[in-house]
Amino acid sequence: MDNIIDQIKATTLFGQLDAETIRNCLESGEFKIVSYAKNAVIHFEAETANKLEVVLNGKVAVEHIDESGELLSITELFHNDILGGNLLFSEHPVYPMTITAQLPTVVLAVEREALFRLLSENPDFLKLYLSSISGRTQIL
Template identity: 35%
Template sequence: MEYFIKLIKNNDLFKCFSYDELMELFTSNYYKIKKYEKSSIIYLQNEKCENLDFILEGSVTIQKIDSEGNILTINDFMKGDVLGENLLFSSNNNFPMTVTAKSNTTILHIKKELVLKLCQNNERFLINFLQSLSNKTLILSNKIKSLTFKTIRQCIIEFLLYEYYSQGTTEIKLNMSKKDLAEKIGVQRSSFSRELNKMRKDGLIDFNNKYIFIKDIEKFKILNIDM
Protein backbone atom coordinates (compact mmCIF):
# COMPACT_ATOMS: atom_id res chain seq x y z
CA MET A 1 0.00 0.00 0.00
CA GLU A 2 2.94 2.36 0.63
CA TYR A 3 3.85 2.27 -3.08
CA PHE A 4 0.26 3.07 -4.10
CA ILE A 5 -0.03 5.91 -1.58
CA LYS A 6 2.73 7.73 -3.46
CA LEU A 7 0.62 7.53 -6.64
CA ILE A 8 -2.55 8.65 -4.86
CA LYS A 9 -0.74 11.63 -3.34
CA ASN A 10 -0.09 13.03 -6.86
CA ASN A 11 -3.79 13.09 -7.75
CA ASP A 12 -5.62 16.41 -7.41
CA LEU A 13 -8.23 14.83 -5.15
CA PHE A 14 -5.76 13.70 -2.52
CA LYS A 15 -2.98 16.28 -2.78
CA CYS A 16 -4.42 18.10 0.25
CA PHE A 17 -3.34 15.18 2.48
CA SER A 18 0.14 14.35 3.71
CA TYR A 19 1.65 10.92 3.12
CA ASP A 20 1.18 10.01 6.81
CA GLU A 21 -2.45 11.16 6.77
CA LEU A 22 -3.21 8.95 3.76
CA MET A 23 -1.51 5.96 5.36
CA GLU A 24 -3.70 6.46 8.41
CA LEU A 25 -6.90 6.96 6.40
CA PHE A 26 -6.56 3.89 4.21
CA THR A 27 -7.26 1.18 6.75
CA SER A 28 -8.16 -2.23 5.34
CA ASN A 29 -11.92 -1.94 5.97
CA TYR A 30 -12.19 1.16 3.75
CA TYR A 31 -10.65 -0.10 0.50
CA LYS A 32 -9.66 -3.05 -1.65
CA ILE A 33 -7.14 -3.38 -4.48
CA LYS A 34 -8.10 -5.54 -7.44
CA LYS A 35 -6.33 -6.53 -10.67
CA TYR A 36 -8.14 -6.84 -14.02
CA GLU A 37 -6.80 -8.49 -17.15
CA LYS A 38 -6.91 -6.70 -20.49
CA SER A 39 -10.41 -6.66 -22.09
CA SER A 40 -12.13 -7.85 -18.90
CA ILE A 41 -15.29 -6.05 -17.80
CA ILE A 42 -14.87 -3.97 -14.65
CA TYR A 43 -18.49 -2.76 -14.52
CA LEU A 44 -21.42 -3.79 -16.67
CA GLN A 45 -23.93 -1.23 -17.85
CA ASN A 46 -26.60 -0.80 -15.11
CA GLU A 47 -24.33 -2.22 -12.39
CA LYS A 48 -24.40 -0.17 -9.18
CA CYS A 49 -21.55 2.23 -8.40
CA GLU A 50 -20.54 1.63 -4.78
CA ASN A 51 -16.91 2.78 -4.81
CA LEU A 52 -14.69 5.63 -5.89
CA ASP A 53 -12.11 4.01 -8.15
CA PHE A 54 -8.49 5.10 -8.48
CA ILE A 55 -6.51 3.62 -11.39
CA LEU A 56 -3.18 2.52 -9.93
CA GLU A 57 -1.86 0.80 -13.05
CA GLY A 58 -3.08 0.38 -16.63
CA SER A 59 -6.04 2.05 -18.34
CA VAL A 60 -9.81 1.64 -18.74
CA THR A 61 -12.31 2.61 -21.43
CA ILE A 62 -15.93 3.75 -21.02
CA GLN A 63 -18.19 2.48 -23.82
CA LYS A 64 -21.85 2.44 -24.80
CA ILE A 65 -23.11 -0.49 -26.89
CA ASP A 66 -26.47 -0.09 -28.62
CA SER A 67 -28.97 -2.76 -29.70
CA GLU A 68 -27.35 -3.02 -33.15
CA GLY A 69 -23.90 -3.68 -31.75
CA ASN A 70 -22.50 -0.21 -32.43
CA ILE A 71 -19.85 0.78 -29.90
CA LEU A 72 -19.36 4.38 -28.82
CA THR A 73 -16.22 5.08 -26.81
CA ILE A 74 -16.95 7.96 -24.43
CA ASN A 75 -13.50 8.30 -22.91
CA ASP A 76 -10.37 6.48 -21.83
CA PHE A 77 -8.87 6.88 -18.37
CA MET A 78 -5.26 6.20 -17.44
CA LYS A 79 -3.04 5.53 -14.43
CA GLY A 80 -3.69 8.20 -11.81
CA ASP A 81 -7.27 8.96 -12.91
CA VAL A 82 -10.38 8.63 -10.74
CA LEU A 83 -13.75 7.12 -11.71
CA GLY A 84 -17.20 7.07 -10.14
CA GLU A 85 -17.40 10.45 -8.41
CA ASN A 86 -20.31 11.49 -10.68
CA LEU A 87 -22.32 8.38 -9.67
CA LEU A 88 -21.34 7.51 -6.13
CA PHE A 89 -23.88 9.74 -4.34
CA SER A 90 -26.53 9.78 -7.05
CA SER A 91 -30.06 8.53 -6.26
CA ASN A 92 -29.68 6.43 -9.42
CA ASN A 93 -26.10 5.23 -9.09
CA ASN A 94 -26.11 2.65 -11.87
CA PHE A 95 -23.35 2.78 -14.47
CA PRO A 96 -24.95 4.07 -17.71
CA MET A 97 -22.16 2.47 -19.75
CA THR A 98 -19.76 -0.47 -19.64
CA VAL A 99 -16.32 0.00 -18.07
CA THR A 100 -13.63 -2.27 -19.52
CA ALA A 101 -9.93 -2.76 -18.84
CA LYS A 102 -8.07 -1.48 -21.91
CA SER A 103 -4.85 -3.08 -20.64
CA ASN A 104 -3.87 -5.10 -17.59
CA THR A 105 -5.15 -2.80 -14.86
CA THR A 106 -4.99 -2.43 -11.10
CA ILE A 107 -7.70 -0.39 -9.37
CA LEU A 108 -7.99 0.90 -5.82
CA HIS A 109 -11.69 0.65 -4.89
CA ILE A 110 -12.39 3.22 -2.16
CA LYS A 111 -15.59 2.61 -0.21
CA LYS A 112 -18.33 5.23 -0.17
CA GLU A 113 -18.10 5.55 3.61
CA LEU A 114 -14.51 6.78 3.44
CA VAL A 115 -15.29 9.25 0.65
CA LEU A 116 -18.16 10.68 2.72
CA LYS A 117 -15.91 10.93 5.76
CA LEU A 118 -13.25 12.79 3.75
CA CYS A 119 -15.84 15.22 2.34
CA GLN A 120 -17.16 15.97 5.82
CA ASN A 121 -13.78 16.39 7.49
CA ASN A 122 -11.69 18.14 4.83
CA GLU A 123 -13.04 21.16 2.95
CA ARG A 124 -10.21 21.07 0.40
CA PHE A 125 -11.00 17.44 -0.45
CA LEU A 126 -14.70 18.33 -0.84
CA ILE A 127 -13.84 21.14 -3.28
CA ASN A 128 -11.49 18.86 -5.24
CA PHE A 129 -14.16 16.14 -5.31
CA LEU A 130 -16.83 18.51 -6.66
CA GLN A 131 -14.39 19.84 -9.27
CA SER A 132 -13.56 16.31 -10.42
CA LEU A 133 -17.28 15.49 -10.57
CA SER A 134 -17.92 18.59 -12.71
CA ASN A 135 -15.08 17.66 -15.07
CA LYS A 136 -16.61 14.22 -15.66
CA THR A 137 -19.98 15.82 -16.44
CA LEU A 138 -18.25 18.14 -18.90
CA ILE A 139 -16.58 15.22 -20.68
CA LEU A 140 -19.97 13.57 -21.25
CA SER A 141 -21.62 16.85 -22.32
CA ASN A 142 -18.86 17.57 -24.84
CA LYS A 143 -19.12 14.05 -26.23
CA ILE A 144 -22.88 14.36 -26.72
CA LYS A 145 -22.43 17.80 -28.29
CA SER A 146 -19.78 16.55 -30.71
CA LEU A 147 -22.01 13.70 -31.93
CA THR A 148 -25.42 15.37 -32.10
CA PHE A 149 -26.81 15.40 -35.66
CA LYS A 150 -23.35 14.91 -37.22
CA THR A 151 -22.63 12.59 -40.11
CA ILE A 152 -19.70 10.17 -40.07
CA ARG A 153 -17.83 12.48 -42.47
CA GLN A 154 -18.34 15.48 -40.22
CA CYS A 155 -17.03 13.53 -37.22
CA ILE A 156 -13.95 12.42 -39.19
CA ILE A 157 -13.25 15.97 -40.39
CA GLU A 158 -13.59 17.32 -36.84
CA PHE A 159 -11.20 14.65 -35.52
CA LEU A 160 -8.64 15.27 -38.28
CA LEU A 161 -8.72 19.03 -37.79
CA TYR A 162 -8.16 18.59 -34.08
CA GLU A 163 -5.16 16.36 -34.78
CA TYR A 164 -3.90 18.80 -37.44
CA TYR A 165 -3.72 21.60 -34.87
CA SER A 166 -2.35 19.24 -32.23
CA GLN A 167 0.34 17.61 -34.39
CA GLY A 168 1.07 20.65 -36.55
CA THR A 169 1.00 18.74 -39.83
CA THR A 170 -1.45 17.50 -42.46
CA GLU A 171 0.14 14.05 -42.17
CA ILE A 172 -1.96 12.84 -39.24
CA LYS A 173 -0.30 10.01 -37.34
CA LEU A 174 -2.92 7.74 -35.81
CA ASN A 175 -2.34 6.96 -32.15
CA MET A 176 -5.08 4.33 -32.19
CA SER A 177 -6.35 1.66 -34.56
CA LYS A 178 -9.08 2.48 -37.07
CA LYS A 179 -11.35 0.15 -35.09
CA ASP A 180 -10.77 2.23 -31.94
CA LEU A 181 -11.29 5.45 -33.90
CA ALA A 182 -14.59 4.13 -35.28
CA GLU A 183 -15.72 3.31 -31.74
CA LYS A 184 -14.71 6.78 -30.58
CA ILE A 185 -16.93 8.28 -33.28
CA GLY A 186 -19.67 5.78 -32.45
CA VAL A 187 -20.02 3.82 -35.70
CA GLN A 188 -19.23 0.33 -36.89
CA ARG A 189 -15.78 -0.26 -38.39
CA SER A 190 -17.28 -1.14 -41.78
CA SER A 191 -19.23 2.15 -41.98
CA PHE A 192 -16.14 4.09 -40.92
CA SER A 193 -13.99 2.39 -43.59
CA ARG A 194 -16.58 3.08 -46.30
CA GLU A 195 -16.61 6.78 -45.44
CA LEU A 196 -12.81 6.96 -45.46
CA ASN A 197 -12.79 5.44 -48.94
CA LYS A 198 -15.45 7.92 -50.11
CA MET A 199 -13.37 10.80 -48.76
CA ARG A 200 -10.33 9.43 -50.59
CA LYS A 201 -12.36 9.18 -53.82
CA ASP A 202 -13.54 12.78 -53.32
CA GLY A 203 -9.92 13.92 -53.09
CA LEU A 204 -10.14 15.00 -49.44
CA ILE A 205 -7.72 12.52 -47.89
CA ASP A 206 -5.37 9.65 -48.48
CA PHE A 207 -4.40 7.08 -45.86
CA ASN A 208 -2.46 3.98 -44.95
CA ASN A 209 -2.32 1.84 -41.81
CA LYS A 210 -0.54 4.49 -39.73
CA TYR A 211 -1.40 7.86 -41.26
CA ILE A 212 -4.28 9.85 -42.71
CA PHE A 213 -3.12 12.59 -45.10
CA ILE A 214 -5.25 15.72 -45.45
CA LYS A 215 -5.03 16.73 -49.12
CA ASP A 216 -6.44 20.28 -48.82
CA ILE A 217 -6.41 21.77 -45.32
CA GLU A 218 -8.15 25.00 -46.38
CA LYS A 219 -11.04 23.00 -47.84
CA PHE A 220 -11.20 21.05 -44.58
CA LYS A 221 -11.51 24.27 -42.59
CA ILE A 222 -14.32 25.49 -44.86
CA LEU A 223 -16.16 22.17 -44.55
CA ASN A 224 -15.85 22.37 -40.76
CA ILE A 225 -17.33 25.90 -40.70
CA ASP A 226 -20.25 24.74 -42.85
CA MET A 227 -21.14 21.88 -40.44
Template identity: 25%
Template sequence: MDRVIDKISKINIFSNFTKGELLKIFDNIPYSVKEYSKGTLIRNSGERVEEFMILVNGEVITEMIDFNGKSLEIERVKAPDILASALLFAKENYLPVDVIAATNVILIYIEKKYLIKSFKENSDFLLSFLEDVGEKFNYVTEKLRITSFHTIREKITMYLLNLYNKQNKPKEITIPLTMDELASLFGVARPSLSRVISEMQKEGLFEKKGDKVILNNLKKPI
Protein backbone atom coordinates in the same frame (compact mmCIF):
# COMPACT_ATOMS: atom_id res chain seq x y z
CA MET B 1 1.72 2.79 -0.35
CA ASP B 2 4.42 5.40 -1.02
CA ARG B 3 4.56 4.56 -4.74
CA VAL B 4 0.79 4.66 -5.02
CA ILE B 5 0.69 8.07 -3.31
CA ASP B 6 3.29 9.39 -5.76
CA LYS B 7 1.02 8.35 -8.63
CA ILE B 8 -2.35 9.49 -7.33
CA SER B 9 -0.91 12.85 -6.25
CA LYS B 10 -1.06 13.74 -9.96
CA ILE B 11 -4.87 13.43 -9.96
CA ASN B 12 -6.70 16.75 -9.64
CA ILE B 13 -8.53 15.70 -6.46
CA PHE B 14 -5.25 14.99 -4.67
CA SER B 15 -2.88 17.45 -6.37
CA ASN B 16 -3.20 20.17 -3.71
CA PHE B 17 -2.16 17.86 -0.87
CA THR B 18 1.36 17.09 0.29
CA LYS B 19 2.56 13.50 0.34
CA GLY B 20 2.29 13.52 4.13
CA GLU B 21 -1.30 14.75 4.00
CA LEU B 22 -2.25 12.06 1.48
CA LEU B 23 -0.63 9.35 3.58
CA LYS B 24 -2.66 10.56 6.56
CA ILE B 25 -5.90 10.46 4.53
CA PHE B 26 -5.27 6.90 3.38
CA ASP B 27 -4.03 5.75 6.78
CA ASN B 28 -7.42 6.73 8.23
CA ILE B 29 -9.64 5.26 5.54
CA PRO B 30 -10.30 1.57 4.71
CA TYR B 31 -9.70 0.70 1.07
CA SER B 32 -9.16 -2.35 -1.12
CA VAL B 33 -6.84 -2.89 -4.08
CA LYS B 34 -7.85 -5.06 -7.04
CA GLU B 35 -5.93 -6.09 -10.14
CA TYR B 36 -7.48 -6.88 -13.53
CA SER B 37 -5.85 -8.43 -16.57
CA LYS B 38 -6.21 -6.95 -20.05
CA GLY B 39 -9.67 -7.54 -21.53
CA THR B 40 -11.42 -8.08 -18.19
CA LEU B 41 -14.89 -6.59 -17.76
CA ILE B 42 -14.45 -4.45 -14.63
CA ARG B 43 -17.96 -3.02 -14.38
CA ASN B 44 -21.19 -3.70 -16.26
CA SER B 45 -23.47 -1.04 -17.67
CA GLY B 46 -26.40 -0.65 -15.28
CA GLU B 47 -24.41 -1.41 -12.11
CA ARG B 48 -24.72 1.04 -9.24
CA VAL B 49 -21.65 3.10 -8.38
CA GLU B 50 -21.23 2.60 -4.63
CA GLU B 51 -17.46 2.96 -4.34
CA PHE B 52 -14.90 5.65 -5.04
CA MET B 53 -12.70 4.15 -7.77
CA ILE B 54 -9.10 5.29 -8.25
CA LEU B 55 -7.33 4.03 -11.37
CA VAL B 56 -3.73 3.60 -10.20
CA ASN B 57 -2.17 1.68 -13.09
CA GLY B 58 -3.15 0.93 -16.66
CA GLU B 59 -5.91 2.10 -18.97
CA VAL B 60 -9.63 1.34 -19.21
CA ILE B 61 -12.13 1.64 -22.04
CA THR B 62 -15.76 2.62 -21.56
CA GLU B 63 -18.18 1.12 -24.08
CA MET B 64 -21.87 1.23 -24.95
CA ILE B 65 -23.88 -1.27 -26.96
CA ASP B 66 -25.96 0.26 -29.77
CA PHE B 67 -29.37 -0.96 -31.01
CA ASN B 68 -27.66 -3.34 -33.43
CA GLY B 69 -25.65 -4.97 -30.67
CA LYS B 70 -22.42 -3.31 -31.77
CA SER B 71 -19.93 -2.08 -29.16
CA LEU B 72 -19.15 1.63 -29.35
CA GLU B 73 -16.06 2.96 -27.61
CA ILE B 74 -16.99 6.07 -25.63
CA GLU B 75 -13.79 6.99 -23.83
CA ARG B 76 -10.35 5.77 -22.81
CA VAL B 77 -9.14 6.64 -19.32
CA LYS B 78 -5.46 6.36 -18.43
CA ALA B 79 -4.02 6.12 -14.93
CA PRO B 80 -3.85 7.93 -12.67
CA ASP B 81 -7.47 9.07 -12.67
CA ILE B 82 -10.84 8.71 -10.96
CA LEU B 83 -13.67 6.67 -12.47
CA ALA B 84 -17.34 7.72 -12.37
CA SER B 85 -16.95 10.08 -9.40
CA ALA B 86 -19.90 12.23 -10.53
CA LEU B 87 -22.23 9.23 -10.16
CA LEU B 88 -21.15 8.26 -6.67
CA PHE B 89 -23.63 10.51 -4.84
CA ALA B 90 -26.38 10.59 -7.47
CA LYS B 91 -29.76 9.03 -6.68
CA GLU B 92 -29.76 7.29 -10.05
CA ASN B 93 -26.15 6.18 -9.77
CA TYR B 94 -26.20 3.58 -12.54
CA LEU B 95 -23.22 3.22 -14.85
CA PRO B 96 -24.24 4.06 -18.44
CA VAL B 97 -21.27 2.15 -19.88
CA ASP B 98 -19.26 -1.06 -19.55
CA VAL B 99 -15.78 -0.53 -18.10
CA ILE B 100 -13.15 -2.82 -19.62
CA ALA B 101 -9.43 -3.17 -18.89
CA ALA B 102 -7.53 -2.06 -22.01
CA THR B 103 -4.28 -3.10 -20.31
CA ASN B 104 -3.46 -4.75 -17.01
CA VAL B 105 -5.13 -2.51 -14.45
CA ILE B 106 -4.90 -1.73 -10.73
CA LEU B 107 -7.83 -0.02 -8.99
CA ILE B 108 -8.26 1.25 -5.44
CA TYR B 109 -11.81 1.05 -4.06
CA ILE B 110 -13.16 3.12 -1.17
CA GLU B 111 -16.70 2.50 0.04
CA LYS B 112 -18.99 5.52 -0.01
CA LYS B 113 -19.55 5.49 3.76
CA TYR B 114 -15.81 5.66 4.44
CA LEU B 115 -15.37 8.44 1.90
CA ILE B 116 -18.11 10.46 3.63
CA LYS B 117 -16.35 9.91 6.96
CA SER B 118 -13.10 11.19 5.46
CA PHE B 119 -14.89 14.26 4.05
CA LYS B 120 -16.23 15.06 7.54
CA GLU B 121 -12.73 14.85 8.97
CA ASN B 122 -11.07 16.79 6.15
CA SER B 123 -13.07 19.62 4.56
CA ASP B 124 -10.25 20.34 2.09
CA PHE B 125 -10.64 16.81 0.72
CA LEU B 126 -14.39 17.37 0.32
CA LEU B 127 -13.83 20.70 -1.44
CA SER B 128 -11.27 19.14 -3.78
CA PHE B 129 -13.72 16.33 -4.63
CA LEU B 130 -16.54 18.80 -5.38
CA GLU B 131 -14.26 20.97 -7.53
CA ASP B 132 -13.21 17.92 -9.55
CA VAL B 133 -16.83 16.86 -10.12
CA GLY B 134 -17.58 20.42 -11.26
CA GLU B 135 -14.65 20.39 -13.69
CA LYS B 136 -15.82 17.09 -15.16
CA PHE B 137 -19.33 18.49 -15.57
CA ASN B 138 -17.85 21.48 -17.42
CA TYR B 139 -15.86 19.11 -19.65
CA VAL B 140 -18.97 17.11 -20.57
CA THR B 141 -20.92 20.31 -21.24
CA GLU B 142 -18.12 21.60 -23.47
CA LYS B 143 -17.98 18.28 -25.32
CA LEU B 144 -21.73 18.31 -25.98
CA ARG B 145 -21.53 21.90 -27.21
CA ILE B 146 -18.59 21.23 -29.51
CA THR B 147 -19.98 17.99 -30.94
CA SER B 148 -23.06 19.95 -32.07
CA PHE B 149 -20.84 21.38 -34.82
CA HIS B 150 -20.51 19.08 -37.82
CA THR B 151 -17.00 19.61 -39.17
CA ILE B 152 -13.64 19.37 -37.42
CA ARG B 153 -12.87 22.89 -38.62
CA GLU B 154 -15.99 24.23 -36.89
CA LYS B 155 -15.13 22.35 -33.69
CA ILE B 156 -11.59 23.77 -33.64
CA THR B 157 -12.81 27.29 -34.38
CA MET B 158 -15.43 27.33 -31.63
CA TYR B 159 -13.07 25.75 -29.10
CA LEU B 160 -10.32 28.32 -29.75
CA LEU B 161 -12.73 31.28 -29.73
CA ASN B 162 -14.24 30.04 -26.48
CA LEU B 163 -10.76 29.81 -24.93
CA TYR B 164 -10.00 33.31 -26.22
CA ASN B 165 -13.10 34.69 -24.46
CA LYS B 166 -12.28 32.84 -21.22
CA GLN B 167 -8.59 33.72 -21.05
CA ASN B 168 -9.14 37.35 -22.06
CA LYS B 169 -5.73 37.82 -23.69
CA PRO B 170 -4.97 40.02 -26.73
CA LYS B 171 -4.24 37.25 -29.25
CA GLU B 172 -2.23 34.43 -27.69
CA ILE B 173 -4.12 31.71 -25.85
CA THR B 174 -3.00 28.59 -23.99
CA ILE B 175 -4.54 25.21 -24.80
CA PRO B 176 -4.82 23.19 -21.56
CA LEU B 177 -5.32 19.85 -23.35
CA THR B 178 -2.99 17.52 -25.24
CA MET B 179 -3.74 16.56 -28.85
CA ASP B 180 -5.10 13.20 -27.67
CA GLU B 181 -7.39 14.95 -25.19
CA LEU B 182 -8.55 17.41 -27.86
CA ALA B 183 -9.34 14.56 -30.24
CA SER B 184 -11.37 12.88 -27.48
CA LEU B 185 -13.19 16.14 -26.68
CA PHE B 186 -14.06 16.67 -30.35
CA GLY B 187 -14.97 13.02 -30.90
CA VAL B 188 -12.56 12.66 -33.84
CA ALA B 189 -9.43 10.70 -34.71
CA ARG B 190 -6.16 12.41 -33.80
CA PRO B 191 -4.67 12.17 -37.35
CA SER B 192 -7.77 13.89 -38.75
CA LEU B 193 -7.53 16.62 -36.11
CA SER B 194 -3.82 17.17 -36.83
CA ARG B 195 -4.50 17.41 -40.57
CA VAL B 196 -7.20 20.08 -40.19
CA ILE B 197 -5.10 22.09 -37.71
CA SER B 198 -2.24 22.03 -40.24
CA GLU B 199 -4.57 23.18 -43.03
CA MET B 200 -5.94 26.05 -40.92
CA GLN B 201 -2.43 27.18 -40.03
CA LYS B 202 -1.43 27.19 -43.71
CA GLU B 203 -4.45 29.40 -44.39
CA GLY B 204 -3.14 31.86 -41.81
CA LEU B 205 -6.08 31.53 -39.40
CA PHE B 206 -3.81 30.89 -36.43
CA GLU B 207 -0.30 29.80 -35.44
CA LYS B 208 0.23 26.90 -33.03
CA LYS B 209 3.48 26.45 -31.12
CA GLY B 210 3.26 23.77 -28.44
CA ASP B 211 0.34 24.65 -26.18
CA LYS B 212 0.31 28.29 -27.36
CA VAL B 213 -1.94 29.52 -30.17
CA ILE B 214 -1.81 32.97 -31.77
CA LEU B 215 -5.10 33.89 -33.41
CA ASN B 216 -4.88 35.80 -36.68
CA ASN B 217 -8.10 35.76 -38.65
CA LEU B 218 -10.31 33.19 -36.97
CA LYS B 219 -14.04 33.83 -37.26
CA LYS B 220 -17.09 32.19 -35.71
CA PRO B 221 -18.71 29.69 -38.11
CA ILE B 222 -22.04 30.80 -39.56
Protein backbone atom coordinates in the same frame (compact mmCIF):
# COMPACT_ATOMS: atom_id res chain seq x y z
CA MET C 1 2.88 -0.23 1.52
CA ASP C 2 4.87 2.98 1.09
CA ASN C 3 4.89 2.46 -2.69
CA ILE C 4 1.09 2.21 -2.72
CA ILE C 5 0.79 5.33 -0.58
CA ASP C 6 3.11 7.17 -3.00
CA GLN C 7 0.94 6.08 -5.95
CA ILE C 8 -2.19 7.35 -4.19
CA LYS C 9 -0.51 10.63 -3.27
CA ALA C 10 0.47 11.05 -6.94
CA THR C 11 -3.21 11.57 -7.80
CA THR C 12 -4.72 15.03 -7.84
CA LEU C 13 -7.64 14.17 -5.58
CA PHE C 14 -5.85 12.18 -2.89
CA GLY C 15 -2.48 13.92 -3.16
CA GLN C 16 -3.30 16.47 -0.51
CA LEU C 17 -4.18 13.85 2.11
CA ASP C 18 -1.39 13.02 4.54
CA ALA C 19 0.31 9.63 4.35
CA GLU C 20 -1.01 8.59 7.76
CA THR C 21 -4.64 9.12 6.70
CA ILE C 22 -4.05 7.09 3.54
CA ARG C 23 -2.29 4.34 5.50
CA ASN C 24 -5.17 4.15 8.01
CA CYS C 25 -7.73 3.92 5.20
CA LEU C 26 -5.76 1.15 3.50
CA GLU C 27 -5.33 -0.80 6.73
CA SER C 28 -9.02 -0.49 7.62
CA GLY C 29 -10.13 -1.62 4.15
CA GLU C 30 -11.79 1.71 3.32
CA PHE C 31 -9.26 2.07 0.49
CA LYS C 32 -8.52 -0.96 -1.66
CA ILE C 33 -6.07 -1.44 -4.49
CA VAL C 34 -7.72 -3.50 -7.24
CA SER C 35 -5.93 -4.92 -10.29
CA TYR C 36 -7.65 -5.80 -13.55
CA ALA C 37 -6.27 -7.84 -16.43
CA LYS C 38 -6.41 -6.54 -19.98
CA ASN C 39 -10.00 -6.74 -21.34
CA ALA C 40 -11.50 -7.37 -17.90
CA VAL C 41 -14.88 -5.80 -17.25
CA ILE C 42 -14.61 -3.39 -14.34
CA HIS C 43 -18.30 -2.46 -14.30
CA PHE C 44 -21.25 -3.59 -16.37
CA GLU C 45 -23.86 -1.18 -17.68
CA ALA C 46 -26.63 -0.76 -15.04
CA GLU C 47 -24.36 -1.97 -12.21
CA THR C 48 -24.72 -0.01 -8.96
CA ALA C 49 -21.93 2.48 -8.28
CA ASN C 50 -21.02 2.05 -4.62
CA LYS C 51 -17.43 3.27 -4.59
CA LEU C 52 -15.20 5.91 -6.08
CA GLU C 53 -12.36 4.62 -8.21
CA VAL C 54 -9.22 6.41 -9.34
CA VAL C 55 -7.02 4.95 -12.06
CA LEU C 56 -3.50 4.55 -10.64
CA ASN C 57 -2.09 3.04 -13.81
CA GLY C 58 -3.32 1.40 -16.97
CA LYS C 59 -6.03 2.32 -19.43
CA VAL C 60 -9.81 2.08 -19.02
CA ALA C 61 -12.47 2.39 -21.71
CA VAL C 62 -16.03 3.56 -21.26
CA GLU C 63 -18.12 1.68 -23.81
CA HIS C 64 -21.73 1.32 -24.87
CA ILE C 65 -23.40 -1.36 -26.95
CA ASP C 66 -26.05 0.21 -29.17
CA GLU C 67 -29.35 -1.33 -30.30
CA SER C 68 -27.70 -2.98 -33.33
CA GLY C 69 -25.03 -4.63 -31.16
CA GLU C 70 -22.21 -2.29 -32.17
CA LEU C 71 -19.66 -1.49 -29.47
CA LEU C 72 -19.11 2.25 -29.20
CA SER C 73 -16.08 3.56 -27.36
CA ILE C 74 -17.15 6.71 -25.52
CA THR C 75 -13.91 7.74 -23.82
CA GLU C 76 -10.70 6.43 -22.34
CA LEU C 77 -9.43 6.99 -18.81
CA PHE C 78 -5.82 6.96 -17.65
CA HIS C 79 -3.74 7.65 -14.52
CA ASN C 80 -5.46 10.11 -12.19
CA ASP C 81 -8.88 9.83 -13.86
CA ILE C 82 -11.91 9.25 -11.65
CA LEU C 83 -14.47 6.55 -12.27
CA GLY C 84 -18.01 6.83 -10.94
CA GLY C 85 -17.43 9.95 -8.88
CA ASN C 86 -20.46 11.79 -10.21
CA LEU C 87 -22.70 8.74 -9.76
CA LEU C 88 -21.84 7.79 -6.21
CA PHE C 89 -24.12 10.20 -4.37
CA SER C 90 -26.85 10.46 -7.00
CA GLU C 91 -30.43 9.30 -6.54
CA HIS C 92 -29.89 6.41 -8.98
CA PRO C 93 -26.19 5.50 -8.74
CA VAL C 94 -25.84 3.12 -11.67
CA TYR C 95 -23.24 2.99 -14.41
CA PRO C 96 -24.85 4.06 -17.70
CA MET C 97 -22.14 2.28 -19.71
CA THR C 98 -19.75 -0.65 -19.47
CA ILE C 99 -16.24 0.01 -18.14
CA THR C 100 -13.38 -2.25 -19.26
CA ALA C 101 -9.63 -2.39 -18.72
CA GLN C 102 -7.92 -1.90 -22.07
CA LEU C 103 -4.52 -2.66 -20.53
CA PRO C 104 -3.56 -4.23 -17.23
CA THR C 105 -4.98 -1.62 -14.86
CA VAL C 106 -4.74 -0.77 -11.18
CA VAL C 107 -7.37 1.36 -9.45
CA LEU C 108 -7.82 2.78 -6.00
CA ALA C 109 -11.33 1.88 -4.81
CA VAL C 110 -12.76 4.03 -2.02
CA GLU C 111 -15.90 2.95 -0.21
CA ARG C 112 -18.74 5.47 -0.33
CA GLU C 113 -18.93 5.97 3.45
CA ALA C 114 -15.16 6.47 3.72
CA LEU C 115 -15.30 9.04 0.94
CA PHE C 116 -18.20 10.82 2.63
CA ARG C 117 -16.25 10.95 5.89
CA LEU C 118 -13.17 12.38 4.17
CA LEU C 119 -15.30 14.95 2.34
CA SER C 120 -17.01 15.95 5.60
CA GLU C 121 -13.76 16.30 7.53
CA ASN C 122 -11.71 18.13 4.92
CA PRO C 123 -13.13 21.15 3.03
CA ASP C 124 -10.12 21.31 0.68
CA PHE C 125 -10.64 17.66 -0.24
CA LEU C 126 -14.35 18.39 -0.83
CA LYS C 127 -13.46 21.26 -3.20
CA LEU C 128 -11.08 19.03 -5.16
CA TYR C 129 -13.69 16.28 -5.38
CA LEU C 130 -16.39 18.64 -6.62
CA SER C 131 -14.02 20.16 -9.14
CA SER C 132 -12.95 16.71 -10.36
CA ILE C 133 -16.46 15.38 -10.91
CA SER C 134 -17.86 18.61 -12.34
CA GLY C 135 -15.65 18.38 -15.40
CA ARG C 136 -16.72 14.83 -16.22
CA THR C 137 -20.47 14.85 -15.58
CA GLN C 138 -21.28 14.10 -19.19
CA ILE C 139 -19.27 10.84 -19.12
CA LEU C 140 -19.23 9.05 -15.75
